[in-house]
Amino acid sequence: MASIRDLKKDINFVLGDIIEAVYIWEISTNTPNSKEGDEIIDEAIDTFDELIAKVNNKDVESRKAHLKEVSKELEEKASALVEKLNKLAVA
Template sequence: MASVRRLKKNVASVLGELVDTIIIWNFIREDNDQASESIVQDIYEVYDNFLLKINNPTENKGAFYKQLQKDFEKEVNRIVTKINDLK
């Protein structure tokens, strides 16, 4: 159970850092554009989706959580790419 709690904290922490990055980026640019707002919305959707998955594992929990961590890394990389493409 401790690893599930750690996974939830990791998801919240990483996605929170991404939202913070976008907020700082908006302060530097001194405007809010639709691209950054859509990325924030995407981050919240990923957060909700992963918490739902974490709370509803399949029968083989070990393999399920390992695959979930890989999927989370892919989603984070996708979001980071979107953030890096902001202009």
């Protein structure tokens, strides 16, 4: 298991990249502040807050297993956000 610091960095970078991709999509399609883009950004921010809170939670039985679960959850939620972004790009 990577360090807690690395997991926090992963959460930050992955979700930050998704938000940046939304901004790039908005610029390339000339639709700034689109409703669909704002929804994805809001969901990414909520996911960030939720996952960081879980990483900082020390009241768990097995910290190592808990952090692996958080990492897995990051992967699942990021994939879902990317899927939503890809649907925008196709539309």
